Each structure stands twice: as C-alpha cells, then as structure tokens.
Amino acid sequence: MPAPTPDHQTLQEAADWFARLSSEPHDLAQQHAWQQWLAQSDSHRQAWRYVERVSQRFAPLQGDIDTASQTLQALHHTPSSRRQVLRTLSVISGGLLLGGLAWRHDALTEQLLAWQAGYRTGTGDILERTLADGSRIWLNSATALDLDLGPSQRSLRLYAGEVLIATGPDPRPFVVHTAQGNLTPLGTRFSVRERAARTQLNVYEGAVQVRCSATHHTRVAKAGERLSFDQQSVSASEPALAGREAWSKGVLLAEDMSLSQFIEELAAYRRGHLGVDPEVAHLRVMGTFPLRDTDQALAMLAGVLPIRVEQTFPGWTTVKPR
Amino acid sequence: MPQSPDPSNVGWLYQEHHGWVRAWLHKKLGNSSDAAELAHDVFVRLLSKPKAFNSEGHARAYLSAISRHVCVDFWRRQRVERAWLEVLASRPEHCMPSEEHRAMVLEALQQVQAMLERLPPNVAEAFMLAQLQGMSYQAIAAHLGVSPRTVTHYMSKAMFQCLLLEAELDEALS
Numbered sequence: 001m002p003a004p005t006p007d008h009q010t011l012q013e014a015a016d017w018f019a020r021l022s023s024e025p026h027d028l029a030q031q032h033a034w035q036q037w038l039a040q041s042d043s044h045r046q047a048w049r050y051v052e053r054v055s056q057r058f059a060p061l062q063g064d065i066d067t068a069s070q071t072l073q074a075l076h077h078t079p080s081s082r083r084q085v086l087r088t089l090s091v092i093s094g095g096l097l098l099g100g101l102a103w104r105h106d107a108l109t110e111q112l113l114a115w116q117a118g119y120r121t122g123t124g125d126i127l128e129r130t131l132a133d134g135s136r137i138w139l140n141s142a143t144a145l146d147l148d149l150g151p152s153q154r155s156l157r158l159y160a161g162e163v164l165i166a167t168g169p170d171p172r173p174f175v176v177h178t179a180q181g182n183l184t185p186l187g188t189r190f191s192v193r194e195r196a197a198r199t200q201l202n203v204y205e206g207a208v209q210v211r212c213s214a215t216h217h218t219r220v221a222k223a224g225e226r227l228s229f230d231q232q233s234v235s236a237s238e239p240a241l242a243g244r245e246a247w248s249k250g251v252l253l254a255e256d257m258s259l260s261q262f263i264e265e266l267a268a269y270r271r272g273h274l275g276v277d278p279e280v281a282h283l284r285v286m287g288t289f290p291l292r293d294t295d296q297a298l299a300m301l302a303g304v305l306p307i308r309v310e311q312t313f314p315g316w317t318t319v320k321p322r
Numbered sequence: 323m324p325q326s327p328d329p330s331n332v333g334w335l336y337q338e339h340h341g342w343v344r345a346w347l348h349k350k351l352g353n354s355s356d357a358a359e360l361a362h363d364v365f366v367r368l369l370s371k372p373k374a375f376n377s378e379g380h381a382r383a384y385l386s387a388i389s390r391h392v393c394v395d396f397w398r399r400q401r402v403e404r405a406w407l408e409v410l411a412s413r414p415e416h417c418m419p420s421e422e423h424r425a426m427v428l429e430a431l432q433q434v435q436a437m438l439e440r441l442p443p444n445v446a447e448a449f450m451l452a453q454l455q456g457m458s459y460q461a462i463a464a465h466l467g468v469s470p471r472t473v474t475h476y477m478s479k480a481m482f483q484c485l486l487l488e489a490e491l492d493e494a495l496s
C-alpha cells in the first residue's frame with residue numbers, strides 16, 4: 001500500500017530540515033537529529049521522499065547548467081508569466097499601478113544584471129581565463145566574481161569561492177575586493193578565497209598588500225606566505241600551502257592531510273552532501289586526486305584506505321569504516 | 323444518479339463530453355490539431371484517476387477544470403521550449419541536441435519551471451542557484467544582498483511549495 005500523503009505540518013518540517021541540512025552540510029549533530037526525525041514515522045519518511053523527488057527533478061539539467069539557467073532566467077523575466085506579475089502587483093498599492101510597473105521593470109533589470117554578473121562556476125567546475133590585460137585567473141568550484149578593467153584601475157570583486165590570479169604587466173593597479181577588505185598585488189601570483197566570513201590569501205610569487213575594510217589595517221604578504229583577515233584584523237602569517245594551488249590544474253594534492261580535511265576539500269566540488277564517519281576522520285591521506293571526477297577520487301581513496309563509500313540516497317554520500 | 327467509479331465509465335463520459343471539451347480547447351488555442359491532442363490528454367488524466375460524478379453539471383465542472391490545467395501545462399511547455407531554443411540559438415557553438423536529449427531536458431525544464439513559477443522572484447532565484455548551480459547559501463546571500471539566514475528561510479519556503487506540488491501530484495495519481 002502506498003504511504004499516505006503527509007499533512008502540511010510534516011511537509012513544512014521536511015522543508016525546514018532540507019534548508020538546514022543544506023545550509024550546514026557538515027553539522028553532525030544536526031544530521032543525527034534529522035535521522036531521528038526520519039525514524040519517527042512513515043509520514044516523515046514519505047515527506048523526505050518528496051524532498052528527494054524535488055531535487056531529482058533538477059538532475060536532467062545538470063548536463064548543461066548554463067543553458068538551463070539561462071532558459072529559466074528568461075522565463076522568470078517574461079511578462080507572459082501572468083501569475084508573477086499579479087503577485088508583484090498585489091504588493092504594490094493599487095493607486096500607483098503605472099509607477100509600480102515602472103519600478104518592477106527597474107528592479108528586474110537590476111536583478112538580471114546581478115544574475116548575469118561576470119564570471120561564475122558551478123559546484124565541481126574549475127574555469128581558466130586570460131584577461132585582456134594578459135592577466136590569468138582560475139575560478140575554483142562554486143565561485144562568483146565581477147571584473148572591471150577600467151582606464152585607471154583593474155578591479156576584481158570576489159563574491160564567493162576562490163580565485164587564483166597571475167597578474168599581467170600593466171601600469172594600471174590591480175585591486176581585489178572581498179566582503180572583508182581589499183588586496184593589492186604587486187606583479188604576482190596569488191589565490192584569494194572567501195570562506196566563513198574571512199578572506200584567505202596564499203602568495204606564490206611577488207607580494208600582496210591587504211587592507212581590512214572596517215579598520216583600514218594594512219599588511220604586506222610576501223611570496224611563500226599565507227594569511228587570513230576579516231573586516232577588523234589580519235592574522236599572523238604562516239607558510240603558504242603549495243598544494244593549495246593544485247586545484248587550478250584540476251587536482252587535489254594531499255600531503256599528509258587528515259581524511260576529514262580531505263573530505264571537506266572534496267565536498268566543495270560535489271553536489272549534495274559528502275560527510276565522513278568520525279571513526280575514520282583521523283586517517284591520513286597522501287596522493288593526488290582528480291577534482292573533476294569526485295566519484296573517481298572517492299573510489300581511489302577506498303583503494304588505499306580501510307574505508308567504504310556509502311550512498312544513502314542520491315546526493316547524500318558518507319565515507320565509513322570498511 | 324451517481325455513476326460507479328469504474329474506468330469503463332470514462333468511455334461513456336468521452337462520448338458525452340469529448341465534443342465540447344475539444345471545441346473549448348480549440349477556442350482557447352486557436353488550433354485544431356493541438357486541441358485534439360489536448361482533449362485526448364484530458365480524458366487520459368480522467369482515466370488515470372476515475373471519478374464518480376453525481377450530476378451532469380458536476381462532470382462538466384470537473385472536465386472544465388482538467389481542461390484548464392491541460393491548457394496551462396501546454397502554454398508553459400511552449401514557453402519553456404521557445405526560451406530554451408532561443409538560448410541554444412544564441413550560443414556560438416550552436417548545435418542541436420539529439421531528439422532524446424531534447425525531450426528529456428524540456429520535460430525537466432518544464433517541471434522545474436512549474437515549481438519556480440509558484441515562488442516569489444527572490445525565493446525562486448535562491449532555489450535555482452542552490453539546486454541547479456550548487457551555490458552555497460553564503461554565496462547566494464552575497465549574490466542577492468540578503469543574510470544567509472534569509473537564504474535558509476527562502477530555501478525552506480521554496481521546498482515547502484515544491485512539496486505541496488509533489489503531494490498534489492501523488493494525490494492525483496493515487
């Protein structure tokens with residue numbers, strides 16, 4: 001007999017779990033609580049099957065994400081989507097109908113521009129670009145940035161993710177902006193990553209000046225150094241992680257890394273959840289692994305460590321003891 | 323006089339109602355071959371979930387509702403296909419995908435669009451960026467200029483609407 005349709009409250013709970021689990025995919029306590037919720041009743045499990053089904057509806061589009069995004073975006077902004085116009089109009093006071101429409105148009109144009117902004121990579125993609133000034137940039141997985149090569153300045157705004165930059169010789173200064181501050185390189189190769197409200201910097205050649213946005217505190221990092229900063233202050237510098245640069249070649253280079261750290265790195269290239277059982281989290285990993293095929297990387301890992309890779313359901317993978 | 327919920331009954335309903343359903347669809351779509359195909363869909367849907375009607379009016383009201391649904395789906399499908407072809411045509415490496423691939427992608431696009439069009443624009447965009455592009459909440463928050471908490475709220479809201487749709491689909495098929 002098919003499971004009965006879950007009631008609205010159960011569907012709302014399932015939706016909340018989905019939102020929280022995907023917001024903090026590494027929170028083990030939360031996963032535990034979610035599993036308890038699942039175990040509570042058939043209707044909870046049925047609601048979760050709907051969550052999986054919704055996610056699976058996107059699956060056939062993963063082959064060409066750009067085309068799918070652009071199509072949906074175009075549909076999203078087509079006025080023939082009457083329901084949407086009506087919904088928007090319903091929040092605008094009735095007397096200002098014409099003004100309201102004009103406002104809506106501007107808001108949409110702005111949104112459209114933001115959506116199409118600059119350079120973006122999906123999860124698992126690594127993109128290399130040579131810029132008009134001869135600089136080269138590599139975008140790591142799930143990265144979004146804007147670029148402006150103006151007459152007096154070259155500026156790059158990093159919204160999310162990580163970028164590796166090799167600046168080309170050009171009289172215009174090159175400035176990288178993040179939510180935490182800005183970085184001014186001096187003929188150099190360096191990577192910038194935004195993560196957990198901090199900007200992380202690795203300098204491989206030359207030097208980079210860092211400036212915090214709130215305190216205007218500045219510091220220069222030289223080749224071979226790594227540091228991080230938030231809006232207030234800059235951390236002490238440590239030796240740069242040479243292996244960190246390997247992603248630009250599509251490789252995860254593990255030099256005696258813990259399995260938990262390895263999985264965290266790999267998870268950034270993979271859709272859905274990728275976790276590790278605490279029992280094997282301490283194992284050490286050595287070697288080079290392909291980032292463009294994370295299934296293969298996991299299979300290679302299972303070949304050298306006493307682990308197995310378990311797929312509970314599509315999009316939910318855990319590394320467990322063998 | 324109540325009719326029994328017997329699939330064979332659909333044959334009788336077809337005899338009685340197919341004519342006006344088809345005429346109504348023709349008027350809506352302005353095209354007789356599309357109307358014939360969609361009229362067929364209306365009765366296929368009825369066949370997948372046979373229903374007992376207690377009056378002629380009840381049957382008519384129900385069939386009108388299904389016909390409207392079929393029309394909405396048809397228009398959406400057309401809009402989706404047109405938008406998709408335009409995007410493909412704008413590509414420098416303009417190449418036509420295989421028929422199979424085309425059918426699969428269009429079906430998925432139309433399902434996703436059916437979910438997204440129920441959502442307010444910001445919520446739909448956040449949901450699409452997460453589900454399709456695999457962006458983190460933090461990246462989406464930066465992109466939309468809202469807090470990560472708001473993104474979590476958007477995601478829950480979007481998923482809830484999608485779950486309602488899934489539940490409706492299940493009910494329609496059970």
